[in-house]
Amino acid sequence: MSNFYYPKKEMFKDPQFSSMDEYRAVVEDFNEDYEGTWAQLANAKIDWFKPFTKILNEDEAPFYKWFEDGELNVAYQCIDRHLKDKKNKAAIIFEGDNGDQEVITYRELAYKVSQTANMFKDNFNIKKGDRVVIYMPMIPQAAIVMLACAKIGAIHSVVFGGFSAEALRDRIIDASAKLVVTADGAFRKGKPYMLKPVVDEALKVGCESVQKVCVIERNNEDIHWEPNRDYSYNELIKSQSSFCKSEHMNAEDPLFLLYTSGSTGKPKGVQHSSAGYILWAQLTMEWVFDIKDNDTFWCTADVGWITGHTYIVYGPLAAGATTVMFEGVPTFPDAGRCWKMVEEYRINQFYTAPTAIRLLHKMGANEPKKYDLSSLRILGTVGEPIDPPAWKWYYEVVGNSNCSIVDTYWQTETGGHMISPLPAATPIKPACATFALPGIEAKVIETDGTLTPTGEKGFMCITKPWPSMIRTIWNDPERFKKSYFGDCKVNGKPVYFTGDGAMVDEDGYITITGRTDDVINVSGHRMGTAEVEAAIKKHDNVAAVAVVGKPHDIKGEGIFAYVVLKSDDGIADELEIIKEINTMIKTEIGAIALCDDVAFVPDLPKTRSGKIMRRILRSIAKNEPITQDISTLEDPTIVAKIEAIINS
Secondary structure, eight states, rough: EEEEEEGGGGOOSOSOOOOOHHHHHHHHHHOOOHHHHHHHHHHHHOOOOOOOOOOOOOTTTOOOEEEOOOEOHHHHHHHHHGGGOOOSEEEEEEEOOOOOOEEEEEEHHHHHHHHHHHHHHHOOOTTTTTTEEEEEOHHHHHHHHHHHHHHHEEEEEEEETTBBBHHHHHHHHTTTTTTTESSSEEETTEEEESSSHHHHHTTTSSSSSSSSSEEOOOOOOOOOOOOOTTEEHHHHHGGGGGGOOOOOTTSSSEEEEEEEOTTTTSEEEEEEHHHHHHHHHHHHHHHOOOOOOOOOEOOOOOOSHHIIIIIIIIIIHHHTEEEEEEEETTTTSSSHHHHHHHHHHEEEEEEHHHHHHHHHHHOOTTTTGGSSTOOOOEEEOOSSOHHHHHHHHHHIIISSSSSSSEOBBBBBSSSSOOOOOTTTTOOTTTTTBBBBOOOEEEEEEEETOOBBBTTSHHHHEEEOOOOOOEEEEEEEEHHHHHHHHOOOOTTTOOOOEEEEEEEEEESSSSEEEESSSEEETTTEEEEEEHHHHHHHHHSSEEEEEHHHHHHTTTEEEEEEEEEEEEOOOOHHHHHHHHHHHHHHHHHHHHHGGGGEEEOSSSSOOBTTTTOOOOHHHHHTTTTOOOOSSSBBBSSSSHHHHHHHHHHO
């Protein structure tokens, strides 16, 4: 491949940025007046109920506040304000696993959100500030429930529908949720699966804050109904008014909590604000995806992750676009499913993870050629760095060498894209995130704040606050400071550390090199090593365990577990133990955290103080030479013993 791929100008009409000069001009606006430029954008993009007079408050840094005296409502920003000229436009296009379809216009969405909001108030006594946990499949009601919470000022916390009862329970307890909204189940690969039984199991212990459970009947399988606790959404919604006034929310009022894995094992409740978050969700839709009035946008993520929040629900709807929700998996009933949908719905922007791209390539390299994909203008990737072979297939075969690829870098904590090409402007280097977006001060630095030399790996940091950034960790402000502002400083001032490594090349392009902490990126989803290790340690025959990431052809990173057994009775028992370990992980966390490799070892490489040297274990898992100093280990010979087991 050549060094650069230049955007095809003919694919874009009146783009947000048509050249790098236009990009640099906006960057210069921020350089000259950082706060003033943010204020101009906030005034231009948000329909304020009460205009703000304060822009950025740094008095209690790193607990930054943006537009703090302004008032708005995010559901109003996403729906009601569009009813003047888009009421009959499709807001959501839904396709179920079995091919059933539903189109919801902006007017219909307004009705459904208002009915749901009224139901929450009238039947469940949900008020501003109450927490609502949403454990849902990828159906329109998931978005409707999120928006209904936003409309009345309740704080929603969506939990990925693949998580176990234990993981769900932890999040309910931490948020002190008053209401759980779930579904009886949904469909996957042509068969029904269940969610309500997982909620029942989660609520058995320690969830005293939960007063009611609201159940959406999707697959109509038999479920248990707990008297005076469980209620049918389908029945209650029938009697509700289709009008509900939007609650006036302060710009800094929490919009949602989203739990992400941490290296300590306890999930972190990332708290996002209202105004800053929705501003950046809308801006990045316009800048990165060049969204137009008649575009149909498809992000293949799940609403249980931040990508689903920002680029299935809030971003597309705030921009007045049509967003696609898909219940199924991209390879069922065959590897042409995605391309068939692109053709049928005339999708203009397709946004997915490198894991999915690699899987689609592997299962159907020539499938895209069977469909009319000429509507596509922009292809996006998210969740992890994309490798050059996957990028090449995505560009040449899916995009027919015509589409711009936007390789987006961001996190749950950032709320939206931080680094990305601009589709009609940025010359692209395959598998490279390119440049920070205007308004984002992204730097690759050393821990002392000095810039990392060109071509060398450093720490990816954001050196100035931005509106959509995480506000705190729910109920744990000290952990917030320690997790994100404790490692790197510029001019003696702590800056936001992403936890990722990166490097800048001779052209100023930024490439993300991967995690620097004990978090594994599985299919674009961050899994805390401590969380996985805690699940494995519950096995009766496990004495010690260390978990690391290992490159995986499809998932990007797989989970590699080094396990020390209390007793070793032969390989037959070990095979059974592997099955038992993965069963425990599935129960404790979910199938997404299953181990791809388990190695039984006599001991782990530890320092004399007892710290496990995971860097050594990572090198062994990757079959790389050991470059670390092993002389400080409690037992330096253990490294050779582990290598011999792995290589045998």
